[in-house]
Amino acid sequence: MINGIINIYKEKGYTSHDVVARLRGIVHQKKIGHTGTLDPDAEGVLPVCLGKGTKLCSMLTDKRKTYEAVLHLGIETDTQDxxxxxxxxxxxQVTKEEVRACVEGFVGNQMQIPPMYSALKVKGKKLYELAREGIEIERQARPVTFYEIQILSINLPFVRFSVTCSKGTxxxxxxxxIGVKLGCMGCMESLVRTRVDRFLIQDSLKLSEAEALMKEGKLLEHMVSVEEMFEYLPALYAKPAFAKMLQNGNAVAEKRILESDRVRMYTNTGVFVGIYEWQEEKGLYKPVAIFSSPEDFLPEKRDKT
Structure with a gap:
């Protein structure tokens, strides 16, 4: 089984689900998941998790994302694109200066009302399913953050900009x-996701490229391992006495590493177990996410470490 994360370039016309389905056929395994839906008309970075990496899906969904978008002023649509x-x-009838000031005014914490054409669920039904039935319901505004918005060009009625934002935006x-605030309405003309956490658009692979690399036996060279995703955390190699506890996914009373509450936990033989977090009140490390499996602890596996 292939374990890790691959940076896929989702092309226009594909749903995120389509990408996962195609990859299942390419790598011949079922355990695959994506890290945040992109609309079919949008394109760009879509990190896809495989094998043990699927436990990272929710963690990557929470990461900052960067997009390049084109705003088309003067038009309002039911889907907002x-x-x-x-x-x-x-x-x-707005000036470039007014547009710039308005766009830059959205930087920071904002309250955003999710669109009807979205995959959010209300009482078990997706909003876009209700929208297609001609039903519009009241949605609660949700807090989002725009960390940075940079205008790349203004050629009215088009405004091209990049934006780095929080999850759920x-x-x-x-x-x-922006169109409402300017008084002339607006919709999204195009959207490209250029970054998700460490995954950059220039490093992404189209599905056709991933398929070719798989046939050549080189796809693994483009995978990011689970361990690499947490290389910013200090590594803690537990004492031999804790080996069985780690194998069972239990908390361990190891000595605290002061520079971080979270660590990459390893057995004394070098088996990567998962991410553990320090619990001050109990004086031990408690598992946050376990990425090891029983076969990782077999003697022949340990001998290779």
Whole structure:
């Protein structure tokens, strides 16, 4: 089984689910998951987790993401992007300076109302399913953060910008909200995700490239291991007495490493167990995420470490 994370370039027209399905066929394994949905019309970085790496899916979903988007002023659609049905068209009578000031005003913590055309669930039903039935319900605004917004070009009615934001942010809603604030409405013309945490667009692979590398036996060279994802954490090699406890995924009363509450936990023989967090009140390290499996502790596996 292949374990780790691969940086896939999701092309236009594919859903994130399509990417996972194609990769299952390419690598011939079922245990695969993606790290955050991209709309079918959007493209760009989609880290995909394989094998033991699937435990990282929720962790990567929480990471900062960077996008490059084009805002089309003067048009409002039901989906908040250009693929939707036009609700109204307005004259664009704003200056470049007004646009710049408005866009930059969104930097920081904001409250954002999720769009109806989204995969969020309400009482077990996805919002976009309700929207397709012509049903619109009230949505609660959610806190999001725009860490950085940089305008790349203004050629009215088009505004191209890059934005780094928190999880759960809808860039098409940002485009809509900018249009509302400017008084001329707006929608998203295009969207490319350029970064998710350490995964950059210039390092991403199209599915066709991943398939070719798999056939050549070189795909593993482009994988990021689970351990690499946590290389910023200090490593703690537990005493031999704790080997059985670690094998069973239990907490261990190891001496605390002061520079970090979280550590990469290893057995004394070098088996990577997972991420552990210091519990001050109990004086021990408690598992946060276990990535080892029983076969990792077999004698022949330890001998190779």
């Amino acid at each position: 250009i693929s939707g049905t036009i609700k109204q068209e307005c004259p664009v 809808y860039i098409r809603t940002l485009c809509h909200d």
